[in-house]
Amino acid sequence: MQLHPRHFGRDLREKLVAKLMKDVEGTCSGRHGFVVAITGIENVGKGLIRDGTGFVTFPVKYQCVVFRPFKGEILEAVVTMVNKMGFFAEAGPVQIFVSNHLIPDDMEFQSGDMPNYTTSDGSVKIQKESEVRLKIIGTRVDATEIFCIGTIKDDFLGVISNPGAAA
Amino acid sequence: MRFGGKRDKRRGRAGLADTGTSSERCHSLNSGSERPPIRWGRPLEKNNPSTERQSVLQREREARDWNVRIAIPLPANMSRRRGDDDEVLEPEEDEEAVLDEEEEEEEVDEGKSGRKRRRCEFIDDVAEEDEDEDEEDDDFLDGGGRRGGHRHNRRVRSRYIDDIAMVDSDGEDDEDDGEDDFIVDHVTDLQDDDDSRRMHRRPLLPREDDLEDVEALERSIQARYARSSHTEYDEETAAVEQQAFLPSVRDPKLWMVKCVTGCEREAAVCLMQKYLDKGSELQIRSAIALDHLKNYIYVEAAKEAHVKEACKGMRVFHAHAKITLVPIKEMTDVLSVESKAIDLSRDTWVRMKRGKYKGDLARVVDVDNVQQRVTVKLIPRIDLQAIANKLEGREVPKKNAFVPPARFLNVDEARGMHIRVEHRRDPMNGDYFEKIDGMMFKDGFLYKIVSMKSISTQNIQPTFDELEKFRQPGENGDGDMASLSTVFANRKKGHFMKGDQVIFVGGDLKDLKGWVEKVDEDNVHIRPNAEGLPKTLTVNEKELCKYFKPGNHVKVVSGASEGATGMVIEVEGHVVIIVSDTTREPIQLFADNVAESSGVTSGVTRIGGYELHDLVMLDNRSFGVIIRVESEALQVLKGVPERPEVALVKPREIKCKVDGRTNAQDQNKNPVSVKDVVRILAGPCKGNQGPVQHIFRGILFIYDCHHREHAGFICAKSQSCIVLGGLCGNANINGDTLASTFSHLRTPTRVLQSPGRLPSGAPMDSGARHRGGRGHDRLVGTTVKVCRGPYKGSRGRVVDFNGSSVRVELESQMKIVAVDRHHISDNLVVSTHSSVPRCGTSSETPMHPSRTPLHPSMTPMRDPGAIPIHNGMRTPMRDRAWNPHTPMSPPRSVGEWDSWVDANPGSWGTSPLYQPGSPSTTYQAPTPGSGWTNTPGCNYVKAGTPRDNSHAYANAPSPYLPSTPGGQPMTPISASYLPGTPGGQPMTPGSGGLDVMPPALGGGNEGLWALPDILVNVSRAGEDTVIGVVREVLSDGSCRINLGSNGNGNTVIAHPTEIDLVVPRKSDKVKIMSGAQRGSTGKLIGIDGSDGIVKEDATLEVTILEMNILAKVAQSL
The missing domain is CATH 3.30.70.940 (NusG, N-terminal domain)
Structure with a gap:
């Protein structure tokens, strides 16, 4: 954790923690997943002054809540985009794509103003803002993001609430 | 062909690869090594090989019909087996039959030779026999058969594995007296070799009588060869490595x-x-x-x-x-045989080799091995019209270079063209065909009988599209899998890799999964994923298919989308559907083309000189950033700020790469340059922020790593963004803009030395000082005075800013020195009004140099002629807010031109001056409505003019005009020199670059450029570009436009900035938009580069005019 010299002073530690939170929260690491919140600082090591810049590097050990989806995990997510290839949903910071191959066969894509997937009898509709329960079947973890493929083609998966219904 | 001796045989083994048996063969070879060499009794024939040969040759003569490769001697058992060709395709099935036959023959043999035969282990199996027999098969060596024969004799009886495949095995168990009867041969290999060689050299005996019955002959040959081959080699060979089969120096x-x-x-x-x-x-x-x-x-x-x-x-x-x-x-x-000819069977996919169907995919419907003909099913490429013509006896052009596109035959259509369609039943298989002009059709497919030679069967990899097409009519889904599986019958070898997960798709073990352990030629060793099975199974790769589970992350290793990675979402037999990592689009692929991988790649990042994230011109109007590179195409995020618009383009559709660095201004008139971090305040991506990657025509391409679409790129108008860290208040906009003016001027120039250059600088107020905090950008380019330190009193231009020190180019000493940030007073800046005197003074001199280059600019702008203009003004204008890039890049391509052309408010470089290159924007600037609010608004303020000026453009010219002795009125072109003088500026758009536009010259007056009746493209914010006809030009320069190419659509009023001319094509009716003939109409009779040849309607004169002053006239008028 690098700190500018101007922050040195009494509240160095606070500054450090603040900066840590600012820098780390919301990021994603391939190993751990998304850092949701920092829950505690374990210790702050000795600072190391960088030659030339005056910046000081502190090793900081901290605990945090992370979010990392796993294969097979069941998640609830909000649909953000529906297109003919499937729909994208978001569960917190994770984007999940549910391909139309992984949507039950009886649901069909309806284009139009509000693209959606509807069952033949029209009872279930997946559109933007719908909440769906889905199962993650694959994840791809990059340095900066996690992307998942999900399915709702399974028992007990699917829409759990609709924006229309709620309203 | 015979190399003689054992080596010969071995070589053959090494050289010939035949499907399905090599592993067994290896196996037996290995086990053979465990046994002591055993030799069969020497046959009688051995002493009499010449007889043999004689008859063989005779046989051979008879066999000439089949011959493809002629060699001496032929394998003995060839003739007998010739008939078995078809059967040998299924070794297991006809094995018995063959054995029976064998036995019969053996009896004869026994009688002749009087020799006891033992059952022995044969390496050879039926497949090997194929080799022997396949005389028709070009790829086979006759020697193979003989070798096969030899090998038979050298087997020890313990090779049970091969028993089933044994063909030439003899008397079998009943004769099996035990091994005592074997003669254990201690003769060395070498001797053996010699033996065989000697044998070959023995002269042939006189011919046997030709009259002998063929059958009998066959038999005798068979017998002899069987015998002799039994004796020749000893068992040891089995143990010898494959190497030993190769010919050596001792061989012929x-x-x-x-x-x-x-x-x-x-x-x-x-x-x-x-x-x-x-x-x-x-x-x-x-x-x-x-x-x-x-x-x-x-x-x-x-x-x-x-x-x-x-x-x-x-x-x-x-x-x-x-x-x-x-x-x-x-x-x-x-x-050696490169690859075995593939037995054509029904449903195999083949490709046509010649004719108009060359390269087309076809499916084998029927095979006639005798006639070497194949019936294939094709998607017809026929020209019904041509057939109709022919049938009606009309003249048919013989040579037709045009190949009709492949499409299914529609019988009704044919009937409609009065083509006789016979509906008849094929006597052979009872199917009904439509017969047209001798061609047979069924279900829209053409059934064609072709020679086997005219189709290629190797490595046919039908693409998905082709297969889709093939199953289009009728077949839906069912039979699909079957057809797909045949695709893989002859897929390329070696696509299985160790560690691949595979699934059995055929055979007894169907649906068993496993992992590839080892890959041989055709066989794959599999570690099965089930209990109770041997550790490894060896199977033919045809029975296997790569297996993926949904969710696997894979990489495409071949095919059209090679290099892409994605996640498997569905598996259907051979087909997997993956979601590409980069596009999030599903791709259908064959499992064979995919391999598991963990890394994420977008594949290639460069294609034809265009790299990922490059800014490219697509055509004159559209440009964009490459956000994805596929194997053959690029995805470009177009520079449309209203909504993200992605286009898939081929490299050749891209005009050029743009790398001119331009600048723009943000909402608060702060300059934005590349790498500045901006936040988007309006538009669909409101709230996003990130560094600017490209700036072009006032459009920023911002990279926001949190933006998930379009590779993180966002396109936004510069005005709807704000530079982070920039000033937002308008209070000190004057000083601010002053500074910003100079932030463009990064290039130090010698011209700065000119005395006129630092005139009464408007004091830079505190705003400038704040800027120190923001970054070096703000100060760089400003002129400062050093107020302390060794250089006290000198003035110079800031060229660099680094922490607390500033590098200043001193005017007096022509050198750059580092000065403490606090030692300079940064309130010295060029002011607007400085330009007045400057114009007066400096323009005189520069006028001269510029005069010459001007001419080219008057001539048609073939080579975007404005360059000379730049040259002309380079000198005087240097110190102004002139964009330094412009003058510096004279050899500019048309595409780059455009980069300057637009009404980019941010920089001088884009001032209309340069517009000759692009007709579309040329005329925009003068219109007060748009041009001025944006362009001048910034330009002038930037230039240090008092803000008020920016409003009164109409006035602007007047004060300055007189001051330029260059004499604008005289030569319209002179206007192009004026950009330096803010006053001159307004006119330039109309006149300057394009030289010939009097109305504009007249005083920055409304874009009379638009004329009624011309066709224009109207592109308004948030809407697609529509074509329309100008009906009326309003006084403010706007046009009333009727949409639709005939002007019969809605009427809209469009701003001049929203419209541009429709470029006429040859023989279009055009209106001349500029110059003396403005308003007159004519016909475009030719196009020569950027010039159009116009025949005027009124005078009937033919004139050559710039294309961009020609507008297409609406048809209906």
């Missing part, structure tokens, strides 16, 4: 002899004949003509002299034919 050599082109086969046959005639005199062993080798045949002989002797006096050889020795190493290559 192979000579390459030149012969008359086209007579290769004849040569070989003649040699054979000669051998028959002359017998022993001819000391060659074999002659080989390879189909693929023209002009040469191979002759096997121990000495070159023998070859010469053999070839002497023959017509097919040149008198002094060149004889070349084939190096031992290459001998195997001569005869």
Whole structure:
């Protein structure tokens, strides 16, 4: 954790923690997943002054809540985009794509103003803002993001609430 | 062909790969090593090989019909098996039959030889026999058969594995008296070799009577060869490595002899004949003509002299034919088989090799092995019209370069064209066909009988599209899998890799999964994923398919989307559907083309000179950033700020790459340059922020790593963004803009030395100081005075800003020095009004140089002629807010031109001056409505003019005009020199670059450029570009436009900035938009580069005019 010299002073530690939170929260690491919140600082090591810049590097050990989806995990997510290839949903910071191959066969894509997937009898509709329960079947973890493929083609998966219904 | 001896045999083994058996063979070889060498009793025939040979040759003559490669001697058992060709395709099934037959023959054999036969282990299996028999098969060596025969004899009886495949095995169990009866042969290999060689050299006996019944002959040959082969080699060979099969120095050599082109086969046959005639005199062993080798045949002989002797006096050889020795190493290559011809079977996919269907995918419907003909099913490429013409007896052009596109035949359509369609039943298989002009159709497909030679069967990899097409009519889904599986019957080898997860798709083990352990030629060793099975299974790769589970992350290793990665979302047999990582689009692929991988790649990042994230011009109007590179196309995020618009373009559709650095201004008139971090305040991506990657025509391409779409790129108007860290208040906009002006001026110039350059600088107020905090950008380019330190009192321009020190280019000393940030007073800046005197003074001088270059600009702007203009003004204008880039890049392509052309408010470089290149924007600037609010608004303020000026553009010109002695009024072109003077500026758009536009010159007056009746493209924010016809030009420059190409659509009022001319094509009616003939109409009779040749309607004169002053006139008018 690098700190500018101007922050040195009494509240160095606070500054450090603040900066840590600012820098780390919301990021994603391939190993751990998304850092949701920092829950505690374990210790702050000795600072190391960088030659030339005056910046000081502190090793900081901290605990945090992370979010990392796993294969097979069941998640609830909000649909953000529906297109003919499937729909994208978001569960917190994770984007999940549910391909139309992984949507039950009886649901069909309806284009139009509000693209959606509807069952033949029209009872279930997946559109933007719908909440769906889905199962993650694959994840791809990059340095900066996690992307998942999900399915709702399974028992007990699917829409759990609709924006229309709620309203 | 015979190399003689065991080596020969081994070599053959090494050289010949036949499907399905090699592993078994290996197996037996290995187990053979455990046994002591056992030798069979020597057969009687061994002493009499010449007889054999004689008859063999005879047989061979008979066999000539089949012959493809002629060699001496033929395998003994060949003839008998010739009939089995079809059966051998399914070894297991016909095994029994063959065995029976064998046994019969054996009996005969026994009688003759009186020799006891033992059951022995044969390496050989039926497949090997195929080799023997496949005389028709070009790729086979006759020697193979013989070798096979030899091998039989060398097996020990313990090879149970091979029993089933044994073909030539003899008396079997009943005769099995035990191993005591075997003669254990201690003779060494070497001796053996010698034996066999000696045997070959033995002269042939006189011919046996030709009258002998063929059957009997066959039998006798069979018998003899069976015998002799049994004796020749001993068991030990099995243990010897494959290497030993290769020819060695002791073997006869192979000579390459030149012969008359086209007579290769004849040569070989003649040699054979000669051998028959002359017998022993001819000391060659074999002659080989390879189909693929023209002009040469191979002759096997121990000495070159023998070859010469053999070839002497023959017509097919040149008198002094060149004889070349084939190096031992290459001998195997001569005869090795590249790949076995694939047995054509129904439903195989093939490709046509010639004709108008060349390259087309076809499916085998029926195979006629006898006639070498195949019935294939094709998507017809027929021109019904042509057929109709033909049937009606009209003239049909014979040579037709045009190949009709492949599409299914519609019978009704054909009938509609009065083509007689016969509906008849095929007597052979009872199917109904439509017959048109001798062609057979069914279900829209063309059924065609073609020669086997005209189709290629190797490595047919139908693409998905092709297959989709093929199953279009009728078939839906069902039978699909079957057809797909046949696709893989002849897929390329070696696509399985160790560690691949596979699933059995055929055979007894269907649906078993496992992992690839090892890959041989055709066989794959599998570690099955099930209990109770052996550790590894060896299976033919045809039974396997790569297996993926949904969710696997894979990489495409071949095919159209090679290099892409994605996640498997569905698996349907051979087909997997993956979601690409980069596009999030599903791709259908064959499992074979995919391999598991963990890394994420977008594949290639460069294609044809365009790299990922480059800014490119697509055409004059659209540009964008490459956000994805596929194997053949690029995805470009277009520079449309209203919504993200992605286009898939091919590299050739891209006009050029743009790398001119331009600047823009943000909402608060802060300059934005590349790499500045901006936040988007409006538009669909409101709230996002990130560094600017490209700036072009006032459009920013911002990279926001949190933005998930379009590779993180966002396109936004510069005005709807704000530079982070920039000033937002308008309070000190004056000073601010002053500074911003200079932030453009990064390039130090010598011209700065000119005295006129630092006139009464408007004091820079505190705003400037704040800027220090923001970054170096703000100060760089400003003129400062050093107020402390060794350089106190000197003035200079800031060229760099680094922490607390500033590098200043001193005016007085022509050098750059580092000065403490606090030692300079940064309130010295060029002010607007400085330009007045400057114009007065400096423009005089520069005027001269500029005059010359001007001419080109008057001539049609073929080579975007404004360059000279830049040159002309470079000197005087240097210190102004002139964008330094412009003058510096004279050799500019048209595309780059455009980069300057737009009404980019941010920089001078884009001032309308340069517009000759693009007609579309040329006329925009003068219109007060748009041009001025944006362009000048910034330009002038930037230039340091008091803000108020920015409003009164109409006035602006007047004060300055007189001050420029260049005499604008006289030469309209002179206007182009004026950009420096803010006053002149407004007119330039109309006149300057384009020179010939009087109305604009007249005083920055409304864009009269638009004329009624012309066709224009209207592109308004948030809407697609529509074509329309100008009905009326309003006083403010806006146009009333009727949409639609005929002007029959809605009427809209469009701003001049929203419209641009429709470029006319040849022989279009045009209106001249500029110049003396403005308003007159004509016909475009030709286009020459950027010039159009116009024949005026009124005068009927032909004039050459710039294309961009020509507007297409609406048709209906």
